[in-house]
Amino acid sequence: MSLPKTLAEDVARNLVMVARLIDEDPDQAYAYSRIALRLASRVAAVREAAGFAAYATQKYSEALAEFRAAKRMTGSVELWPVMADCERGLGRPERALAMAGEPEVQKLDKAGQVEMRLVAAGARRDMGQIDAAIVTLQSSELASSAVHPWTPRLRYAYADALLAAGREDEAREWFAKALEADKDGATDASDRLAELDGVEFVDALGESDDEETVEAEAGTDTDADDADEDGSAKA
Template sequence: MAPELPEDVTAGQLDAEVRAELNTLPRSLADIVARHLVVAGALLDEDPERAYEHAIYARRRASRVGAVREASGVAAYSVGKWQEALADLRAARRLNGRNTYLALMADCERGLGRPERALEIAHGPESRELDVAERVELRIVASGARRDMGDPEAALVELQGPELKERRARPWVARLFYAYADVLLELGREEEAREYFSRASAVDRDGETDADERLAELEGLEITDIGEDVVWSDAEDPEPADETRGDETPDGEGSPGTEAVEDEQRRDDETPDGSGSAAARTEDVQDAVEDAGNSEEGSGASEDGRPREETD
């Protein structure tokens, strides 16, 4: 049975290149498949299980269309169905010849407990054909595979490169800095980890990572979210004073919370303006489904390079 389609969803909402791939189908079938792909892309972040249902239905109706197999592979990945995702992404690669989703494929191998195969994908000749964002995502997965194998030193090496000097606010930059900081912390290099968590936080305009929280933990602070504002305070409340001096207020100079906020503001001020726009999840795994015919950034691997838990 087909999952229900909202009445306001049309085939025209699908990316033009993907619609072009669907032209090999009868017109009525192409319209149905396109609408299910639109819904799958729209639901991928908020309700991945329902997104998966729509993508799999599209696959059943058009399994020989590369863009459809890409969409179903990404949807299967989003719900932790590693083997199914890997099969779909391999099929998509055979059908359209694109290597866009190598990072997802490598992460599926990790999810299946095969980090060695993940490294084979990461270091294969096809990886040299990727753009910088896709290469970085693949390196993050490779780093995670090294950690799976108990080798954090090698994991750190996987992440090293000129991209660590990038200062523009791009989605892959925040994830690279975060992954690098996480490995540094595992190696006991806390000061360097703090620096890269701070850098990740500074360029993470869309909240792709929890770098703020990780940085706060290292500095012994807590983050309180009050609407659009974030307040940093000491993790341990100070002992209440017996009395307050007349020339001081509780929030005056010397207040731990105030100093923490000022420190954070200084870090923000020192961060150069980013010229690139950030997008959720490497232009989002959601965009990967909607724009499955494009070769934009394509990995949804977790920030620290660790795969999600597989679901039944």
């Protein structure tokens, strides 16, 4: 609303493309975010979008700078968890842990506090502190039977930490709980469960191709010309 109408429309179009592409084509989303940033770098929403696009392409230093700029403009702390995760991406898990203890965390809503807990647990794992990561994830939100948007990821992270600690039976239980809550397929909990249960998925099409190859080889003559033809077919 602070921009002239035509400029505002141009910026908005680029931000819409960032949102549409960030999951399926993050590099292209990043390119659109840079256009929006050139057009309106003093708009907080643009800096935030540019931060998420950079984050999606693992440009963590750039993402952190954009998130900090957005935070200065708005005074909001909602980006605090992703800022901490950028510190992890930059190889500074100790800074992420320090941020988890800052007063800003208490100003986050429930979803933000859970996200901060996930980041802190990840930082613990980065530092090789698996047991501490498990303890970090243990909370009333984890114990609750209520399902929220963040529930599958919280349960999944706990299961993964348990597995890293060698507590396979408990890990399987929590992967199952994550799958139960994961109606949108946000995690690969089903694959992790199958792996723990020793289930192997067979590519039926690939198996059929292999069988045809075996049959073709079995019926091949021994002369050189036929051998060459068989090799070309397999290639």
